[in-house]
Amino acid sequence: MRTRLREIRKSLGLNQTEFAKCLGITQTSYSMIENGTRPLLDRHIKVVCSEFNINEQWLKHGIGEMYLSSPFEKEFIEIFESLTLDSQEYLTKMAKELLLTEEKLLSKNK
Known part of the structure; x- marks a missing residue:
């Protein structure tokens, strides 16, 4: 341990x-x-x-994965919850765009 x-x-x-x-x-x-x-x-x-x-x-x-989720998830949720509703909506849109961009980059590298 x-x-x-x-x-x-x-x-x-x-x-x-x-x-x-x-x-x-x-x-x-x-x-x-x-x-x-x-x-x-x-x-x-x-x-x-x-x-x-x-x-x-x-x-x-030593059973399973080290983290229950991403080590950044807790921090991200705290930040997200402190934003205004408009900012939360904007951040969600940006995160979706980032995900699409990442998927495109990863598919090109295969």
């Missing part, structure tokens, strides 16, 4: 100090968890999974 924890931290681009802060522990304590000299407590597992949208079965047992 500690290697998967390290994988999460690195995929998020966080150093040990930053990741430890999210868990509410010191960098030294976190380092001991990554090194296997201290266990990862259930409460820390819950924080990691809820804060970073991590699949708990993947973290504990």
